[in-house]
Amino acid sequence: MSSEGEFVNRDYVFVVNPTGGNGRTGRDWKKLLPLLHSRLGKSWNVREALTTGPLHAIELAREAVQNGAAAVVAVGGDGTLNEVLNGFFKDGEAVHPQEIQAGPRTAIGLIPMGTGSDFARHFGWNVNDMNQAVDRLVVGNKRKMDVGRVVLVDDKVDRYFLNVASLHLSAKAGARVAKYKRLGNLSYVLGAIDAFRDHQNRNLKVRVDGGEWQAVPDVSAICIGNAKYFGGGMKITPTADPFNGKLEVVTLRDFKWYDFITKMHTLYAGSHIQLKNVSKESVSTIEVDEEMEAGRREVYVQADGEHIGFLRASFSVLPGKIDFIV
Structure with missing residues (x-):
């Protein structure tokens, strides 16, 4: 994890699989990071968390939720999003911040970069349009979504x-x-x-x-x-x-x-x-x-x-x- 210190409730934590898409996700992420800092960084702390292997995204997402991050954003395909989602749960229960905090619960977001990106397809999102993805995060509209x-x-x-x-x-x-x-x-x-x-x-x-x-x-x-x-x-x-x-x-x-x-x-x-x-x-x-x-x-x-x-x-x-x- 390349961020410094613990996540706090002003953090947007981006969980990235740099080897995804035969390394394409890592390369695209490096291009996207300055845009996130310029557009999102005025209101939120932009933190990156790079995965090192299978299921690591679960650990990174869980740590962010436990430390009260404002949002955890999966950067990649459906597999990365699935691992991030599973970091929001443990032993059949939703994960909560380690300390009682005022404010909304940690949200989950997606910047689709994967091979399939089928979940993004449900919403009609353009997988290759990074500006569109950043626009969603800047506006920050949230809906309560079902989980299977x-x-x-x-x-x-x-x-x-x-x-x-x-x-x-x-x-x-x-x-x-x-x-x-x-x-x-x-x-x-x-x-x-x-x-x-x-x-x-x-x-x-x-x-x-x-x-x-x-x-x-x-x-x-x-x-x-x-x-x-x-x-x-x-x-x-x-x-x-x-x-x-x-x-x-x-x-x-x-x-x-x-x-x-x-x-x-x-x-x-x-x-x-x-x-x-x-x-x-x-x-x-x-x-x-x-x-x-x-x-x-x-x-x-x-x-x-x-x-x-x-x-x-x-x-x-x-x-x-x-x-x-x-």
């Missing part, structure tokens, strides 16, 4: 997401995207094709909002959206809204490899929900498990593009849990 929560029951993992969580094929594809990341948005298509090579649709069971367990056969993927986009622009949960206190669940059943090729355009347009083997519903909670003997865990789970484990999993929404700079 994932608990992997077997591993007692507790993770949070702002964008989309998913399981099975889509989650496996996300885990394999890393091999092709240098190819930009094409990496998401190649990751999906790679995942299909050993994919088998699975019989799952789900429970919505505490109701009865229901069997769902031949599941290809289940996507749980707090926002609309994932996978480099696929409008997978097309009516999701991070301000309505609900999650949108889209279930794709009995997809074959050739379906993915012939129907890919519907995923980008959001029209896949009109297909006969696709369903959509609005929920507060959804639990998903395999209809199989215990001990064989093979169905991937991801949140905001980050692989976090395998079923069984529980997803829920925390309405208005953070203040997001829009």
